[in-house]
Amino acid sequence: MHALTVDWIPNGQIGVMSLLRPLLLDVVPTIQQTAALALGRLANYNDDLAEAVVKGDILPQLVYSLAEQNRFYKKAAAFVLRAVGKHSPQLAQAIVDCGALDTLVICLEDFDPGVKEAAAWALGYIARHNAELSQAVVDAGAVPLLVLCIQEPEIALKRIAASTLSDISKHSPELAQTVVDAGAIAHLAQMILSPDAKLKRQILSALSQIAKHSVDLAEMVVEAEIFPVVLTCLKDKDDYVKKNASTLIREIAKHTPELAQLIVNAGGVAAVIDCVGSCRGNIRLPGIMMLGYVAAHSENLAMAVIISKGVPQLSICLSEEPEDHIKAAAAWALGQIGRHTPEHARAVAVTNTLPVLLSLYMSPESSEDLQVKSKKAIKSILQKCTYLPALEPFLYDAPPNILKHVVGQFSKVLPHDSKARRLFVTSGGLKKVQEIKAEPGSLLQEYINSINNCYPEEIVRYYSPGYSDTLLQRVDSYQPIIN
Amino acid sequence: MATLARLQARSSFVGKQYYYRNSVVDQFRKKENDAAVKIQSWFRGCRVRAYIRYLHRITTIIQKWWRSYLGKKEFRHVVQVAHYTMKMNLYNEMAVKIQRRWRGYKIRKYCFNYYYLKEYLRAISETNDAIREALEEFAEMKEREEKKANLEKEEKQRDYQARKMHYLLSTKQIPGIYNSPFRQAPDPWELRLQKAKPLIHPRPKVRQECSTSLSDWLACTSARSFPRSDILPPINKKKCQGPFRDFNEVLEQRYKPLEPTLRVAEPINQLKLAREELKREECAQNVNDKMFFPFSSYHKKEKYTPSIHSSSKYGSDSYGEKQFRSENPKKWICDKDFQTVLPSFDLFSKYGKLYSRAGQIV
Numbered sequence: 001m002h003a004l005t006v007d008w009i010p011n012g013q014i015g016v017m018s019l020l021r022p023l024l025l026d027v028v029p030t031i032q033q034t035a036a037l038a039l040g041r042l043a044n045y046n047d048d049l050a051e052a053v054v055k056g057d058i059l060p061q062l063v064y065s066l067a068e069q070n071r072f073y074k075k076a077a078a079f080v081l082r083a084v085g086k087h088s089p090q091l092a093q094a095i096v097d098c099g100a101l102d103t104l105v106i107c108l109e110d111f112d113p114g115v116k117e118a119a120a121w122a123l124g125y126i127a128r129h130n131a132e133l134s135q136a137v138v139d140a141g142a143v144p145l146l147v148l149c150i151q152e153p154e155i156a157l158k159r160i161a162a163s164t165l166s167d168i169s170k171h172s173p174e175l176a177q178t179v180v181d182a183g184a185i186a187h188l189a190q191m192i193l194s195p196d197a198k199l200k201r202q203i204l205s206a207l208s209q210i211a212k213h214s215v216d217l218a219e220m221v222v223e224a225e226i227f228p229v230v231l232t233c234l235k236d237k238d239d240y241v242k243k244n245a246s247t248l249i250r251e252i253a254k255h256t257p258e259l260a261q262l263i264v265n266a267g268g269v270a271a272v273i274d275c276v277g278s279c280r281g282n283i284r285l286p287g288i289m290m291l292g293y294v295a296a297h298s299e300n301l302a303m304a305v306i307i308s309k310g311v312p313q314l315s316i317c318l319s320e321e322p323e324d325h326i327k328a329a330a331a332w333a334l335g336q337i338g339r340h341t342p343e344h345a346r347a348v349a350v351t352n353t354l355p356v357l358l359s360l361y362m363s364p365e366s367s368e369d370l371q372v373k374s375k376k377a378i379k380s381i382l383q384k385c386t387y388l389p390a391l392e393p394f395l396y397d398a399p400p401n402i403l404k405h406v407v408g409q410f411s412k413v414l415p416h417d418s419k420a421r422r423l424f425v426t427s428g429g430l431k432k433v434q435e436i437k438a439e440p441g442s443l444l445q446e447y448i449n450s451i452n453n454c455y456p457e458e459i460v461r462y463y464s465p466g467y468s469d470t471l472l473q474r475v476d477s478y479q480p481i482i483n
Numbered sequence: 484m485a486t487l488a489r490l491q492a493r494s495s496f497v498g499k500q501y502y503y504r505n506s507v508v509d510q511f512r513k514k515e516n517d518a519a520v521k522i523q524s525w526f527r528g529c530r531v532r533a534y535i536r537y538l539h540r541i542t543t544i545i546q547k548w549w550r551s552y553l554g555k556k557e558f559r560h561v562v563q564v565a566h567y568t569m570k571m572n573l574y575n576e577m578a579v580k581i582q583r584r585w586r587g588y589k590i591r592k593y594c595f596n597y598y599y600l601k602e603y604l605r606a607i608s609e610t611n612d613a614i615r616e617a618l619e620e621f622a623e624m625k626e627r628e629e630k631k632a633n634l635e636k637e638e639k640q641r642d643y644q645a646r647k648m649h650y651l652l653s654t655k656q657i658p659g660i661y662n663s664p665f666r667q668a669p670d671p672w673e674l675r676l677q678k679a680k681p682l683i684h685p686r687p688k689v690r691q692e693c694s695t696s697l698s699d700w701l702a703c704t705s706a707r708s709f710p711r712s713d714i715l716p717p718i719n720k721k722k723c724q725g726p727f728r729d730f731n732e733v734l735e736q737r738y739k740p741l742e743p744t745l746r747v748a749e750p751i752n753q754l755k756l757a758r759e760e761l762k763r764e765e766c767a768q769n770v771n772d773k774m775f776f777p778f779s780s781y782h783k784k785e786k787y788t789p790s791i792h793s794s795s796k797y798g799s800d801s802y803g804e805k806q807f808r809s810e811n812p813k814k815w816i817c818d819k820d821f822q823t824v825l826p827s828f829d830l831f832s833k834y835g836k837l838y839s840r841a842g843q844i845v
Contacts, residue, residue, distance in 0.1 A: 231614060235622045264607060267614030274615060300600065307604050308611050 016042065017056035024061055029070065036062065036076035040083045047087035054084060054091060059098045066103045071112040078107060078118035082125050089129040096126065096133060101140035108145040113154045120149055120157070124164030131171035138168060138175060143182045150187045159199050162188065166206035173213035180210060180220055189224035197238040204233060204244035212251040218259060222252060227263070231271040242275050243283045250290035257297040264301060269294065269308045277313055285326055288317060292333030299340035306347045311337060315353040318360075328370040331357055335377025342386045349390035354378065358398060378402060386413050388420055395432045404444050407433065411447040414454045421454055430455065431463045645672070645679035652676045 023035035039058065043050040053059070062077045069077075081100055085092040095101075100122075107119035123142050127134040142164075149161035165184055169176040188203050207226070211218040226248075233245040249268055253260045263269070269291070276287040291310050295302035305311075311334070318330040334357070338348035348354075360366050361374040382405045385391060394406045410429070414421050424430055433451055438444035452460045461467060490497070591597065653659030653673065661670035750756065766772075 228614065231618060232621050235618045235625075237625070265610070267607075267610040269607075270611030270615050271618055274618065300603075303600075303604060304607050307608050 017052050021056060021058055033072045033076050036080055040076060040079035043080060044083035050084045050087050050091055054094045063098055063100045063103050071115050074107055074115045075118045078122045082122035086125040092126045092129050092133050096136050105140045105142050113152060113157045116149055117157045117160050120160045120164050124167045128167040134168050134171050134175050138178050143179055147182045147184045155196050155199055159202050162202035162206050166209045170209040176210045176213050176217055185220055185224045189226050192229050197241055200233060200241045201244050204248050208248035208251045215255045218252045218255050227266040231268060234271045234275040239283050242279060243286060246272055246275055246287040246290060250286045253290050254293040260294045260297050260301055264304045269305055273308055273310050273313050285329055288329045288333050292336045296336040302337050302340050302344055305337055311348055311351050315351045319356055324367040324370045328373045331374040331377045335380050339380035342384050345381050345385035346387040348381055349385050349387045354390055355393055385409060392427060392429055395429055407444060407447040411450040414451055434464045645675045646682040649676060649679055649681040
């Protein structure tokens with residue numbers, strides 16, 4: 001009995017089920033418990049085996065005896081339910097159909113913390129799949145008991161209860177509201193300070209799933225006074241705690257400017273930027289998106305991001321990350337920062353990110369999403385950029401649709417600034433502009449004309465292509481004056 | 484007759500002469516008449532022309548005066564208009580000056596306060612620095628704690644090892660393995676072994692069967708149970724050297740409860756006390772303290788003191804006379820009853836909207 005391991009089981013699953021099923025009804029309680037444990041391990045390993053458990057009609061028997069037996073049996077039975085329910089929504093639906101939810105909820109009221117943990121885990125795996133199953137779990141009355149479980153002293157139980165609440169509230173705003181109405185937020189917020197890293201992961205994930213649905217829910221999460229405590233979680237050693245903490249801050253910041261303002265005032269932007277700097281890979285992604293959301297709301301917030309030294313960090317992310325979706329997120333965030341006013345565009349342009357963005361847009365290896373996002377970012381920054389040294393490289397290697405904007409910006413800035421005009425001539429920009437071919441009457445031609453109007457005619461003619469040829473032609477056709 | 488003949492001969496002459504003289508006179512008269520008419524017409528013409536000249540002069544004067552009047556009116560009108568325009572221009576300019584200053588002030592104070600924005604951004608960067616410092620400190624503290632915990636764990640492990648290997652300690656005769664005679668100083672493990680207390684095998688604990696019956700579920704709940712033992716575990720106190728008795732025995736003797744003899748169990752005036760107690764009990768049951776007096780006039784000299792309840796100068800107290808639900812229509816001020824259903828008021832519909840947005844950065 002005790003030596004039953006999974007690797008030993010060959011393809012005769014159905015045979016195994018029919019062997020184990022009568023053992024569940026045995027008189028000796030130890031045999032029942034061990035049979036249940038074996039079933040659980042089998043179902044945990046493979047979803048075919050789990051389906052075989054369901055088809056073998058074992059679940060009703062388990063559910064019936066769950067109500068009556070001692071705690072070891074309850075734990076084993078809850079383990080079986082969890083193992084079956086985790087594979088797919090259909091199997092979870094089968095568990096719900098045989099009435100297991102009520103018995104699991106009764107197990108949540110048990111005195112033994114191990115039983116509570118097993119029951120909460122099973123409920124969590126069931127509720128994870130989709131919104132209907134979550135609704136079924138909520139309708140069975142699990143949420144208040146889960147909130148009570150969170151207050152228990154055992155850390156493992158707290159972890160599992162928090163993860164179950166997170167799975168329930170992630171599907172829809174109504175489910176999140178149900179969790180909030182049971183008073184979960186206050187308890188979750190208290191436990192952010194706990195030293196256990198896995199518990200913090202689950203708590204932060206639960207809070208972020210609650211806050212992501214609507215402004216009211218996000219405000220309720222904020223009212224639980226998580227700031228500035230959450231910022232300490234950004235400095236945790238565990239990577240997933242950092243990721244979940246930045247996810248939570250992102251979900252709060254994305255709703256309204258007032259919430260973003262609150263986060264900025266609490267110094268959250270600096271903490272997130274430091275966190276982005278210290279992680280690598282996918283862990284950075286929520287932090288980058290949070291900066292983008294904050295900057296997108298208004299220009300004052302974007303300026304706050306800039307003075308917190310966010311732009312150099314984002315350009316580092318853009319250049320050194322290998323994955324395309326993280327680069328796309330960094331490009332989007334930079335575009336949101338730089339699009340408001342010339343000051344903002346200048347702050348982005350001085351860090352030399354524009355050539356990087358251009359190269360990402362032009363390279364054929366970037367994914368489509370990355371190309372689209374970098375193009376949008378370049379466009380929105382260029383339309384406000386008046387920092388000419390950053391614009392000049394664009395004259396040389398930009399595609400025509402971006403070149404139009406660059407030349408437009410030059411035509412706006414040059415008529416008013418004499419030093420810039422001089423620099424433009426000496427750096428060879430005027431020569432390049434003359435070489436651009438544009439259709440007469442198009443916007444590009446108008447911009448070129450307005451640039452040419454800034455300079456005296458001889459200089460324009462001097463730099464126009466083929467000027468040396470016309471000069472030589474004049475030499476050829478000149479009649480020397482012979483005395 | 485001659486005269487007749489002469490007259491008749493002269494009659495045609497007379498007639499001719501008459502006609503001739505008449506015609507001459509007539510012609511003369513005609514000429515004179517014409518002349519007179521001419522003179523008269525000329526004179527009349529002169530007179531009329533003079534009159535017309537006169538009329539022209541008068542008319543000119545009238546027209547001159549009328550035209551001057553009109554012109555002056557026009558001029559006054561033009562001057563008025565010019566004056567009005569000049570005034571309005573001045574007012575407009577002044578209004579523009581005021582509006583310019585007001586608009587600048589309004590934008591700078593309410594819509595976009597540049598200095599406030601700069602101040603705000605500076606405050607943000609300060610907060611950021613503070614938070615960064617605090618987080619650095621926090622991370623450092625955590626690291627220190629972790630290191631300390633690791634060190635302590637290692638120390639504990641080494642201590643445990645030393646306790647287990649206590650038998651390797653060197654004695655006077657035989658030096659232990661950590662105390663080789665060829666070394667200058669003994670190995671640190673030697674010192675540790677000297678300090679360690681030897682490990683004793685734990686006595687097998689008597690397993691208590693914890694019953695999980697429903698009746699003592701309070702005891703089983705892990706959060707709320709505390710150790711259920713009658714005797715608390717003893718404090719690790721060193722026994723003082725000398726002929727002292729066992730401490731527990733002394734305590735038992737000291738706090739032995741009193742066991743009085745039968746004689747001391749009851750007080751000596753028990754009977755009297757019991758009688759008084761009986762009297763007190765019966766007294767409490769009486770309605771009237773003064774029991775029946777011997778003669779009816781015994782208490783007629785007493786003045787009647789009305790009770791406080793009925794002797795207020797504002798009318799009698801309503802306790803006992805009036806009921807809570809009774810109504811006295813004579814005392815009502817108006818004939819309408821209280822409103823039991825009040826119209827609702829919205830308390831929170833204007834929440835957040837009444838506050839002004841002055842000076843906020845959004």
